[in-house]
Amino acid sequence: MRIVIFGASGGTGRLLVEQALHRGHKVTAVARSLDRLEPHDRLTLQPADVRDEHALHAIAADHDAAISVISRPVRAHGDLHSRGTHAIVNALQAQGVPRFICVSSGGVHPKDPGLPLWYRLAIPLFFKDLYRDMYAMEQIVRASTLDWTLVRASYLVDTPARGHYRIEDGHNPRGGSRLARADLAAFLLDELDNNRWLKATPTLAY
Known part of the structure; x- marks a missing residue:
């Protein structure tokens, strides 16, 4: 499969590229800087700002x-998720790329009773701007004509994959607050193969 990965230079993105190549896919990696990705004969590097719709076409x-x-730093302000996803969606639709998987967060709905209490309390204090931007991103994806999946991940950690986690449709697994980036990357690629969650919002946590 020919896959384009946006945000390929981040912690999850690098693992996703690595796992996709291991599975035999052809990968195009997109980010502003791609210096941390190792060369591979099935990997194409395309430096770009995801908000630049013209370049993404x-x-x-x-x-x-x-x-x-x-992704952007938690404490940073801005509209990277919504503006970038708007550009991505428009480019994919224009170029006839049918399948789109977009990573969001369980914190998008801060009143979700499945979220730990400390997380629900912290969201309006520290993460309000970030999750407002992610909420707008989700609406852009849902309004598209693509075969989309919105994957809401719990707080991502740089630990070895466990190979198992809980999944709920549209709400956080009760009390779950962590997920290894490696497990998220594996789920994203599995979903490309099985299309189990088309037009759905699987939410992942341990």
């Missing part, structure tokens, strides 16, 4: 699917 052409793991 050329990049998206001739791919079967796209995965977005774009």
